[in-house]
Amino acid sequence: MNTQADSSISTGTRLRDAIENEIVSGALLPGTRLDETVLAERYGVSRTPIREALMQLANSGLVEIRPRRGAIVAEVGLDRLVEMFEVMGELEGMAGRLAARRITAADIAALDEALEACRHAAAATDHDGYYYENERFHFALYNASHNGFLIEQCMAMNRRLKPYRRLQLRVRNRLGTSLAEHEGIVAALKAQDTDAAERLARGHVVIQGERFSDLIATIGKVGFAAA
Known part of the structure; x- marks a missing residue:
């Protein structure tokens, strides 16, 4: 860190x-x-x-x-975990869409600052450092939506998924992939491309395909329930 x-x-x-x-x-x-x-x-x-x-x-x-x-x-079922990631993806997608419509110069500055900090942490392969800068990036995205209720819901779900999002960052090559996804989200926001911002923000969070397999393999020894 x-x-x-x-x-x-x-x-x-x-x-x-x-x-x-x-x-x-x-x-x-x-x-x-x-x-x-x-x-x-x-x-x-x-x-x-x-x-x-x-x-x-x-x-x-x-x-x-x-x-x-x-x-x-606590015992957390894998099915429950995937469901929470699905909800988080929809919330982040909504935040991305609203942010693309409402983003201000101050919002862009906050996102750029968080993005640069993520770059430094990723370059140093600092998983813990990236974890905290990644959190700052997502908070900046939520704030850019300028929807108070949505921000509250995003923050609450983010707290629930903190441990698992942190664990995901330790999957091989995930730091670089995560950083590239951040860069895509910021580019879409600056272009005020609502569809792209929503799609990229949602896809950045939802775990499916190879990402799902990687996460399951990573937590396979933790004692999670099947449902």
Whole structure:
């Protein structure tokens, strides 16, 4: 992760990323109890940032907070995961279409800045750095739609899919492909080509064909349910 991104990331968020990696890599299987004291000792922190990290993971659906049992690793079905990506694709496509119609000079500047940061991270093969700059790019796209309700829905679904979008970036050649897709989206937005912006933004998110196979292979050891 690059230093610039590091300085703006809270301890809780870093811990979330570390625990998130353990879950999606299969080191922590579904049903595993996440004891705050044990995790605090493992990471050398107090229980407060651990609690913050677990709450963030609960918001993304990776962790369940249960009465009297505390936090446990959630079980996510593959069918459910694909459905969420389908919805995210439609939301991003809508954001792309509206942004192409409503984009301002300030929106373009924000997208260009995020795109350049993505280029630097991709060139350095910095998966974590790209993950955060990619998130910034998508937030800039949502904001360019100038539809408050849509922005809220995109942000909420983005939070749910954070771990899996992050995991996708570790698939072979995905950084370069993702960057090229970003460049295509920005070109369509600048040209105010609504159809292309919608199609490219949707396709950038939806997992199908080879991308679906790659994602399934990557998470195959994590213990996901078939449905």
